[in-house]
Amino acid sequence: MLAWIKDAPQYETDTNEEVVSFIDKYITCNKPSTTMNHSVKLKRHSHAKTCRKKRQSVCRFGFPLPPVPRTVILTPVSDSDQGNENKSLPILYERIKEYLDGLKLAEEVTTTFEEMLHYLDMTEDQYMKAIRWSLTTDKLFLKRSPSEVRVNVYNKRLLETWKANMDIQYVLDPYACAMYIVSYISKGQRGMSNLMQRATKEAQEGNADIKQRVRHIGNKFLNHVELSAQEAVYLILQMSLRKATRQFVFINTSPPEDRTVLLKPLNIIQELPR
Numbered sequence: 001m002l003a004w005i006k007d008a009p010q011y012e013t014d015t016n017e018e019v020v021s022f023i024d025k026y027i028t029c030n031k032p033s034t035t036m037n038h039s040v041k042l043k044r045h046s047h048a049k050t051c052r053k054k055r056q057s058v059c060r061f062g063f064p065l066p067p068v069p070r071t072v073i074l075t076p077v078s079d080s081d082q083g084n085e086n087k088s089l090p091i092l093y094e095r096i097k098e099y100l101d102g103l104k105l106a107e108e109v110t111t112t113f114e115e116m117l118h119y120l121d122m123t124e125d126q127y128m129k130a131i132r133w134s135l136t137t138d139k140l141f142l143k144r145s146p147s148e149v150r151v152n153v154y155n156k157r158l159l160e161t162w163k164a165n166m167d168i169q170y171v172l173d174p175y176a177c178a179m180y181i182v183s184y185i186s187k188g189q190r191g192m193s194n195l196m197q198r199a200t201k202e203a204q205e206g207n208a209d210i211k212q213r214v215r216h217i218g219n220k221f222l223n224h225v226e227l228s229a230q231e232a233v234y235l236i237l238q239m240s241l242r243k244a245t246r247q248f249v250f251i252n253t254s255p256p257e258d259r260t261v262l263l264k265p266l267n268i269i270q271e272l273p274r
Contacts, residue, residue: 002181011073011138011172020071023170029065029142029151045150064100064149066131069113071143073172074128076135092130095120100149109147116146138172164230195224 005026009018051059077086099120103109111119117127131141142153153168171177199220203213227235234241252259 002177011170016073019073019170023140024071024143027142027153027155027168027170029144029148029153031145031148031151045152058097064103065144066096066100066141067113067116067144067146067149068128068131068141069124069143071141072128073138073140074132074135075138077129077132086129086133089130089133092120092122092126093134095122096127096130103146103149111146113145137176140170140172195220 009015009022011019045059045061045063051061051063077089099116117124120127122130144151152165154166155168158166158168196217199217203216206213206216208216231241233239
């Protein structure tokens with residue numbers, strides 16, 4: 001879902017301080033010690049097989065995320081920044097990654113950001129530069145302690161109401177956001193396509209009639225498609241899965257002879273105004 005907030009600051013148009021203040025107002029990754037603690041556990045990232053697709057050695061979602069003492073937007077290290085001091089940045093970054101990977105779920109971690117820097121034997125400037133070295137584009141990092149390296153971002157009010165996982169992000173690059181949405185909604189389901197091909201072949205090879213063939217293919221589809229509980233309820237109750245603030249009306253601009261025409265029942269035609 002894309003949400004437009006009135007008078008929201010824009011990155012690279014407004015100041016970074018205004019953008020960061022706006023972000024901190026709406027999203028966080030804080031682990032509270034209140035009754036919300038159970039809900040925040042829903043936001044804890046645990047690695048699954050989808051984290052390391054295409055034989056990647058690191059989580060493609062970036063977890064565990066590096067702690068930072070305040071919300072900040074970091075930029076990649078530019079060529080002008082390259083120097084003898086920056087030659088050590090890859091080594092420093094690997095040290096940071098090893099430390100974060102060793103935290104596991106980080107549930108019982110009480111280490112502060114300053115204590116982490118002391119353990120890593122780094123200054124805050126070296127730490128930030130090492131993280132910048134790993135970036136290829138501008139990236140937002142929320143204020144995060146070492147105990148929150150696996151907590152995904154959330155909105156407090158939404159989490160209290162929704163009580164389920166969510167992923168809320170401030171859009172730094174509108175074009176990258178548009179590319180992500182288009183690629184996501186247009187990506188194919190190769191596994192499902194292969195399954196349907198096999199089911200169709202099985203149905204054609206048997207001696208079943210057309211009704212049994214359709215039922216066979218339908219059962220294959222229903223038994224292999226994963227649906228969330230919320231989506232299943234919406235489908236059963238025939239509720240709309242999507243809404244928009246704009247409405248569209250399809251107008252057939254094909255020549256009249258190429259248009260598909262469906263005749264209305266006679267009783268409906270008779271009731272039409274003359």
